[in-house]
Amino acid sequence: MPAVIRVTNSVVCANEHSIFNYFGWPSVTRLPDGTLAAVASGFRLDHICPFGKGIICYSRDEGATWTAPAVIIDTPLDDRDCGISVIGENRVMVTSFNNTVCFQRERLENKGAGYPYAALIDGYLKSFDAEKAESRFLGSTYVISRDGGYTFGPVKRSPVTSIHGPCVRGSEVLYVGRDYRGRTQGERLFCCVLDENDDFQILSEIAQIDAPGSPALGCEPHAAVMPDGSIVVCIRVQSPDIFTLYQCESYDGGRSFTVPHRIGPDGGAPGHLLVHSSGVLICTFGCRLEPFGQRAMFSRDFGKTWSADYILRGDGPSKDLGYPCTVELLDGSLLSVYYQRPSRHESAVIMQSVWRLPEEI
Numbered sequence: 006m007p008a009v010i011r012v013t014n015s016v017v018c019a020n021e022h023s024i025f026n027y028f029g030w031p032s033v034t035r036l037p038d039g040t041l042a043a044v045a046s047g048f049r050l051d052h053i054c055p056f057g058k059g060i061i062c063y064s065r066d067e068g069a070t071w072t073a074p075a076v077i078i079d080t081p082l083d084d085r086d087c088g089i090s091v092i093g094e095n096r097v098m099v100t101s102f103n104n105t106v107c108f109q110r111e112r113l114e115n116k117g118a119g120y121p122y123a124a125l126i127d128g129y130l131k132s133f134d135a136e137k138a139e140s141r142f143l144g145s146t147y148v149i150s151r152d153g154g155y156t157f158g159p160v161k162r163s164p165v166t167s168i169h170g171p172c173v174r175g176s177e178v179l180y181v182g183r184d185y186r187g188r189t190q191g192e193r194l195f196c197c198v199l200d201e202n203d204d205f206q207i208l209s210e211i212a213q214i215d216a217p218g219s220p221a222l223g224c225e226p227h228a229a230v231m232p233d234g235s236i237v238v239c240i241r242v243q244s245p246d247i248f249t250l251y252q253c254e255s256y257d258g259g260r261s262f263t264v265p266h267r268i269g270p271d272g273g274a275p276g277h278l279l280v281h282s283s284g285v286l287i288c289t290f291g292c293r294l295e296p297f298g299q300r301a302m303f304s305r306d307f308g309k310t311w312s313a314d315y316i317l318r319g320d321g322p323s324k325d326l327g328y329p330c331t332v333e334l335l336d337g338s339l340l341s342v343y344y345q346r347p348s349r350h351e352s353a354v355i356m357q358s359v360w361r362l363p364e365e366i
Contacts, residue, residue, distance in 0.1 A: 009319070098147055181227075281333055284305070326344060
């Protein structure tokens with residue numbers, strides 16, 4: 006049985022007095038001035054919704070309180086999963102991605118005639134030039150701040166997407182993600198590097214996932230740089246037969262990667278990696294098998310071996326949850342943000358758990 010970690014839970018952001026009250030897929034980091042910043046997709050009607058926007062909240066008291074969500078990415082398309090990374094002195098990047106208008110219409114048709122927001126969504130999708138919007142924004146997007154994470158520049162596009170954004174190795178900004186170049190998106194995973202013009206260029210490709218059973222999709226990776234400069238990547242892997250985490254490594258700055266291998270339990274993905282000041286590598290992930298909730302596992306050898314998974318929360322009312330991202334607080338404790346429904350009949354909100362590393366790992 007997984008061990009249960011003692012946590013303190015609270016809500017980061019919600020919009021409970023509006024129909025646009027669904028939030029999901031968050032990330033969190035510490036800004037250059039020490040402020041915590043959490044980003045997510047918010048002001049949505051549902052899990053699939055064309056109104057999605059990238060939002061940001063700030064905490065200047067180590068997560069005790071948060072500002073109201075402010076919009077920083079708002080294309081005409083559905084702006085989804087948001088990542089945030091400090092990529093240099095006073096430079097902060099927030100990432101997102103979106104889908105086609107055709108995708109939104111198909112999902113709307115699947116909801117049937119009784120869906121209460123059908124007319125609202127249909128009217129919105131007809132209110133702009135879909136072809137023009139997709140030519141400008143479709144695919145994986147990002148914005149860059151040059152004032153430490155408070156104002157952001159124009160929306161740009163990258164060739165890949167991942168859930169929590171890029172990582173930094175020395176002077177290089179590396180973005181490991183799934184191919185998401187608009188209509189040419191596929192199942193391949195690449196490592197990109199940010200060039201001097203703030204555009205991402207493909208550096209290398211990660212091998213296709215070889216999983217037992219049906220052909221597997223590898224997506225939603227997250228990369229972290231270890232103290233020795235190596236890069237560890239955890240990858241969500243799924244098919245009709247499997248839903249778990251795989252891992253690969255790079256020992257040459259992202260120019261090549263080992264063949265991905267399984268590290269996670271059944272039902273657990275996607276993951277976020279954090280190297281704690283103690284030297285422990287932490288992987289937090291959502292669990293979509295009962296008990297639904299948020300979990301963690303730990304490595305003392307930078308990903309060569311992992312402990313059994315630990316439960317942060319096991320009270321999720323459904324499997325519509327997860328995507329935890331973790332930051333270390335000043336006292337060495339940890340703050341994990343994620344999305345979860347307060348109850349089966351309520352919309353998802355961004356929640357947090359504050360916790361400490363278990364002594365026995």
